[in-house]
Amino acid sequence: MKKPPYGISNYEELIRDGYYYVDKTMYIEKLENLPEKRIMFLRPRKFGKTLFTSTLENYYDIKKANEFERLFGNTYIGKHPTELKNSYYILKFNFSGIDTTNEETTMKGFKREVASSIKSFVDKYELDFYVNIGEEAEGILDNLIKAFGIQKSEEKLYVIIDEYDHFANELLSFNTNQFKTLVSKNGKVRKWYEILKKGTESVVDRIFITGVAPITLDSLTSGFNISSDITRNRLFNEMMGFTKEELIQMMECIGIDKKEQEELLPIMKENYDGYTFSTKGLEKMYNSNMCLYFLKDYIQFGEIPEQLIDMNIASDYNKLGNMLDLCKGEEREKIIEKTVSGQGIVSEITEKFNPAIEFGEKELVSMLFYLGYLTIVGEEFATPELKIPNKVMKEMYSDFIV
Numbered sequence: 001m002k003k004p005p006y007g008i009s010n011y012e013e014l015i016r017d018g019y020y021y022v023d024k025t026m027y028i029e030k031l032e033n034l035p036e037k038r039i040m041f042l043r044p045r046k047f048g049k050t051l052f053t054s055t056l057e058n059y060y061d062i063k064k065a066n067e068f069e070r071l072f073g074n075t076y077i078g079k080h081p082t083e084l085k086n087s088y089y090i091l092k093f094n095f096s097g098i099d100t101t102n103e104e105t106t107m108k109g110f111k112r113e114v115a116s117s118i119k120s121f122v123d124k125y126e127l128d129f130y131v132n133i134g135e136e137a138e139g140i141l142d143n144l145i146k147a148f149g150i151q152k153s154e155e156k157l158y159v160i161i162d163e164y165d166h167f168a169n170e171l172l173s174f175n176t177n178q179f180k181t182l183v184s185k186n187g188k189v190r191k192w193y194e195i196l197k198k199g200t201e202s203v204v205d206r207i208f209i210t211g212v213a214p215i216t217l218d219s220l221t222s223g224f225n226i227s228s229d230i231t232r233n234r235l236f237n238e239m240m241g242f243t244k245e246e247l248i249q250m251m252e253c254i255g256i257d258k259k260e261q262e263e264l265l266p267i268m269k270e271n272y273d274g275y276t277f278s279t280k281g282l283e284k285m286y287n288s289n290m291c292l293y294f295l296k297d298y299i300q301f302g303e304i305p306e307q308l309i310d311m312n313i314a315s316d317y318n319k320l321g322n323m324l325d326l327c328k329g330e331e332r333e334k335i336i337e338k339t340v341s342g343q344g345i346v347s348e349i350t351e352k353f354n355p356a357i358e359f360g361e362k363e364l365v366s367m368l369f370y371l372g373y374l375t376i377v378g379e380e381f382a383t384p385e386l387k388i389p390n391k392v393m394k395e396m397y398s399d400f401i402v
Contacts, residue, residue, distance in 0.1 A: 023075050040228065042231040043212070044212060068085065095162070250295075251264070254295065279378070279379045339368070
């Protein structure tokens with residue numbers, strides 16, 4: 001019997017320790033078949049982004065070729081491997097957890113993550129490279145790319161960036177001037193992405209970036225205008241989160257019988273289901289982390305959790321919710337009133353937020369969509385219609401508004 005993988009975001013650990021894996025590896029093949037090689041993919045908090053980046057890392061890592069069968073033998077991609085499996089040197093960054101108290105702590109945290117990730121990369125692949133922490137983050141990355149090109153001239157890098165917008169989101173929620181300093185104009189974060197873009201001319205072959213909202217994209221555009229945003233591409237609507245079928249299969253494999261499923265599924269549907277990220281999306285998605293929280297407690301105690309909202313998720317959503325304060329006045333009040341009452345809102349969804357421009361109605365609705373407070377339920381005259389997806393999000397949204 002498998003265990004529900006609540007809180008597990010490392011793919012190798014999940015497979016090794018006998019956790020149930022909802023197989024999303026068919027999307028590795030779909031990503032590889034896209035004409036674009038530098039991809040941006042956004043989803044709300046706790047939707048399985050980090051686990052997916054870990055899956056990519058394990059699949060493409062050149063050092064794990066001998067472990068392919070152990071890691072992927074029981075998955076779709078294990079039975080249908082692509083030509084590029086185990087063919088890259090993986091350079092991965094995760095920008096969550098950076099201290100954004102002020103500009104100094106933010107840049108120290110950013111540089112620390114860059115230096116630490118590059119040091120791990122160098123050690124893992126036994127490269128002859130010294131990480132000089134006296135340099136700026138962009139300088140460290142630039143020197144690594146040059147050194148890699150000399151030492152591994154026949155090889156290529158796959159760069160994976162998880163939580164690309166995490167610290168920027170926090171800055172934007174309470175210090176927009178500091179955000180502009182770091183990300184706009186000649187900001188150091190923007191310079192770092194300029195170096196990464198330059199690397200695609202030599203050793204950087206593929207890039208996969210995840211986050212929640214496209215806040216920094218507009219600010220980085222002139223420095224990093226090479227990524228293709230597939231967030232609302234209908235082919236990838238179900239790439240993260242759980243479909244109903246996936247949820248049922250997992251419940252069976254972790255020991256929940258049919259009778260129990262009949263009792264639990266309506267509760268989970270009401271509270272965790274309802275997300276659609278494309279107007280052409282085929283299925284509504286369950287929030288994966290919320291489902292795993294629920295099932296973990298149910299298996300442990302043999303009863304439905306008293307608290308249906310995972311407090312770890314609630315704290316994340318409320319922190320990001322501070323960004324809603326960027327929209328002021330009557331437009332904000334009108335949107336809040338309509339959404340809380342369950343009415344739909346017909347609005348375009350912006351793909352780039354520019355912090356230099358005040359948020360209006362479209363920007364606020366779009367932000368609510370990216371945060372997961374609203375989801376696509378249909379369209380009217382080719383424009384998306386959005387509503388609150390489920391009971392849990394309505395409660396968290398209402399709590400935040402109050």
